[in-house]
Amino acid sequence: MTDLHYLTGFGNQHSCEAVPGALPIGRNSPQRAPHGLYAELLSGSAFTAPRADNQRTWMYRRRPSVVVGGYAPLAHAHWKSGAAEGDCASPDPLRWGPTPLQGDGDFVDGLRSYAVNGEVGIQGMAALAYVAHRSMGRRALVNADAEMLLVPQQGRLLVTTELGRLEVAPGSIALLPRGLAFKVDPLDVPARGYVCENHGAALRLPELGPIGSNGLANPRDFEAPVAWFETEEGAYEIVKRYGGKLWRATQAHSPFNVVAWHGNLAPYRYDTARFMTINTVSFDHPDPSIFTVLTSPSDTPGWANVDFVIFPPRWMVAEDTFRPPWYHRNVMSEFMGLVLGQYDAKPEGFKPGGASLHNSHVPHGPDTEAFDKASGAELTPHKLDQTLAFMFETRWPLKPTSWALKGAPLETTYASCWQGLKDEFKA
Template sequence: MTGSSTPAEGLHGGFGNHFSSEAVPGALPQGRNSPQRAPFGLYAELLSGTAFTAPRHANQRTWLYRRQPSVRSGPYAPMAHALLKTGSKDGVDIPPDPLRWHPIPLANESLDFVDGLRTMVVNGDPDAQTGVAVHLYGASRPMGNRAFVDVDGELLLIPQEGALRVTTELGVLHAAPGEIVLLPRGMLFKVDPAVPGESVRGYVCENYGAAFRLPELGPIGSNGLANTRDFLAPHAAYDDGPAQPWELVRKFGGTLWRAPAQASPFNVVAWHGNLTPYVYDTRRFNTIGTVSFDHPDPSIFTVLTSPSDTPGWANCDFVIFPPRWMVAEDTFRPPWYHRNVMSECMGLVHGQYDAKEEGFRPGGLSLHNSMVPHGPDADAFNKASAAELAPRKLDNTLAFMVESRWRLRPTAFALNGGHLDKSYADCWAPLQDNFKV
């Protein structure tokens, strides 16, 4: 693609800021968004991520200047996908038990990103613009001349194994494990293994609610957690190859639809706005923690939040547990045993999670719904209870949590696909009553 770039080559930064980029000098109109004749015979097209009358500070939109408008496609027809689910209606009722899944190996057949999606847990309703879903992806081949657009929600890609090359209407992003990619609702993209022939695997958080934003810092002050300048948007890039047939796949109302197109949809030569895809390197996250006593709430590790209509009760929080120093005095340093009004779905990118040193493996998943008790396994409890409380660096680890105010329901595939850890609760069985008077 002409004009493509990688994050290391100096992409724009600043989450939510206004950007502009052009792959051909002079392609971006000056002073007018939609002139009578756009430069170089391009078409002006507006992509709106919020209602036109949203408050100015919350309004998200980007102007695209493209070789052909996106209306140029054939009629859509249903596309079957047995394992991609949407909203609470596609979940299964379960008892209030903790659940955990082993990593799911890649299928033997050759799959691209779309075909390799597997929905694990869901809640909410995209038509009501509430809720979230957590999917797994696994791919061994590129998408080729296939592009995907999710109208139901924005997508947060969390690579776990293998690097990705993500082509979007606004340009190209690269992401390896330890980085995340945020794709706005309604934006066309395709996901390919960055290394041809390499298999990739990871997680996807699909957010039906309010768009992800940075959390408020409150008493933390003006610095800490994720910094706006570290969210990197792409340079403009367009497909300058010969016209050839493409397939457009659209997720709309929980169903996949497909349509033919006679040319590449990645034909945007210039753009400006604040509705953009981003890549973020979690190594740039500035962790905040105690320097006196007690283990802080996991909310202190929030990277992005999708708020609900109740302040503090998020539609979805995306939280990470990266390398960090542990220095608290007279403190049980792993997470304590707890019950939470929020429902928690966790994944592990690499290393060990300090509360589950055995059994929770990279590529796996766990689910602790609202008020379901959970916490360190017996080995982690015994080890942490007897550990010398010297400063310690928790290193070579990256776990994450998708947290929602609504109950998360696993799919039939999650429960019956052969990867559910049916002995998960055994990790707490050795805990004894140690009460002594």
């Protein structure tokens, strides 16, 4: 795809037009918008939210979103949201093998919820897998309950949104605001990856605190699409996620008909290779919070509704230190996935395309192999390379779904990876 163009800067006030003169000057909603277009506002926050937190985008489109038929329920066996749709939160560590690639559906058909918490549209999150074998064609998805963070693991995606198009490859992510129409078409088949459905406050860049003004994810590296509209005529099926359920309606035109737009509520893509990793240059393994790319804060400072954390290639130089993650019981719940390579705490058992879940205060850490190797390793500087793992970390326990416990490739012997850790105490 060579005809895609982008605007840079997370949360910036962007403006663009696919046709010269389509963007009104000096006012948002003139009596007659240029070129016979309709003005439409998409809000990502309350009108009276503080200026720094206020999110909204004005769109100038060929037809407004109100031109759509009535909605009817749409069945989907495996897309679950909210704590009420999960099984009991497990005190056991859980791990899954790679999501099977079988099937012939599109992105929506191929969504599978691993684990859920919170309340739909208010707080919490859901961790999902997707497998896509074909284009969504004349079908679009609107998630009115949550923003969606896409983490491709295998295969490039073309993400078409009302505000333009994004090409997203493994190693990059896509952030899609709540309420925005989009469709996901695999450029390589089959495509597989992960999704975080965020029901709480919108994801944003974390504060840097003592790190200072530079580090972690730089705002300018987030890319928003420029205005683009579909010219092909014909009906579209609109699939809407609303109230934790799926609905469908039909309209006679494309929802991707925005000729110009301006605002700070936009979809973004981000290449994780641009993440400025912070790490120790003396001793001890630092907290994984230094790898936070985006955060959705809660009403309790420091206890995120959900954090998106990555473990990218990085140099390991700590002296007199056990370099992999330590054994711990975290107050936060951790859902992990592996995009490529090996994860240093589970060098063989954790596979790309797989996932793990360690709920609040569930003990976990390096398996026996990783512990033995790291305990005796020569502590010369070395680089963890050709690897990318990530974590959705949330303050509430995650409840596995029935698919995760009965349909997904759940590893029933996962906990045995620690049974080789012996009592080596010497008085």
